[in-house]
Amino acid sequence: MAMLPISFYSRDTIVVAQELLGKVLQHETSDIILSGIIVETEAYLGSEDPASHAYRGQTQRNSPMFDASGRAYVYFIYGNHYCFNVVAHHQGTAGAILIRALEPVDGIHLMKQFRAVKDKKTLTNGPGKLTQAMGITKKNNGQFLTSGNLCVINGSKYLNNINVVATPRIGIKKGTESLYRFIITDNPYISKRPGIRNPKKQQ
DNA sequence: CATCTGATGGTCT
DNA sequence: GACCATCAGATGA
Numbered sequence: 001m002a003m004l005p006i007s008f009y010s011r012d013t014i015v016v017a018q019e020l021l022g023k024v025l026q027h028e029t030s031d032i033i034l035s036g037i038i039v040e041t042e043a044y045l046g047s048e049d050p051a052s053h054a055y056r057g058q059t060q061r062n063s064p065m066f067d068a069s070g071r072a073y074v075y076f077i078y079g080n081h082y083c084f085n086v087v088a089h090h091q092g093t094a095g096a097i098l099i100r101a102l103e104p105v106d107g108i109h110l111m112k113q114f115r116a117v118k119d120k121k122t123l124t125n126g127p128g129k130l131t132q133a134m135g136i137t138k139k140n141n142g143q144f145l146t147s148g149n150l151c152v153i154n155g156s157k158y159l160n161n162i163n164v165v166a167t168p169r170i171g172i173k174k175g176t177e178s179l180y181r182f183i184i185t186d187n188p189y190i191s192k193r194p195g196i197r198n199p200k201k202q203q
Numbered sequence: 204c205a206t207c208t209g210a211t212g213g214t215c216t
Numbered sequence: 217g218a219c220c221a222t223c224a225g226a227t228g229a
Contacts, residue, residue: 042221051221061214078222079211085221098221128222204229215219 001153003146009069009088013095016088017043018182022158025102028149029135032110036102036124036134037156039187043180044085046094054094064142066094072150074131074141081128084136086145086152100181102130103189105156126191158184 004023009016018041026035044052044065053062053075064073064087073085073096089095102124104111111123111133124130131137136150145151163185183190 044221053221056215059215075221076213078220079213081211081222083221100221126222205227206229207227208225210223213220216217 001155003151003153004070006068006070006146009086009145010091011069011088013045013089013097014043014180016086017041017097017180018164020086020097020099020152021164021182021184022156022162024105024153024156025099025134026106026151026153027134027136032107034107034111034134035105036130037105037158038099038101038152039103039184040099040101040190041182042098042100043182044096044098046089052095054096058094062094065089065096067142068144070144070146072136072140072143072145074136074138076138077128082131082137083127084131084134084140098127099130100127101125101183101187101189101191102134103187104133121188125189 020038020041023038024035025038026033046052046054049055054065058066061075064071067087069088071087073087074082077083083098085096085098087096104120104123108120112118114135115123115129115133117123124133140150143150164182165185167181
């Protein structure tokens, strides 16, 4: 299996988000290979996307989104979880793709240890869950995915059978609806809660 | 099954 | 000091 080249990532963020479906995320850690098929993604664009970290310009945290495509962007959220993103955009712009769910493939036993759950179906069916299962932390922030121990490789059992379904998300605040989520239809490992937060109660 | 809530800490204002 | 690209657990149907 070949790692995806930089040229795969140096394209339109939304196109890359769709084409990441069916690819395999692999992490070599402590002599064990952990891997999973990407089954759910979400594109975050640059200055035109109010839901994106990059919307208000570059800061220390979001700087990987402005950096070279093909890197990882990992950030800590809600005081508990890491989210893993793939940096992908045309040169001179910003953008990244949140990996929202994986179908576990290799190292499932170790994933269960990292996650402290027994059920394979809840191992990686959410952005915070999959980073925990794959052993991805802030230390991977900025790493290139085209070389090294964390990478995206071509090929999975879904290679010729991928259904891309775009699902608009409801934002948390007014004006943050512009989100682009893609799934492999009917895959049992897509997130149960598709990132849609209930609207705040009216007073 | 669906819906709601508390825990949690880094980032930005 | 408010916000949050989340999750597990609890509760109700």
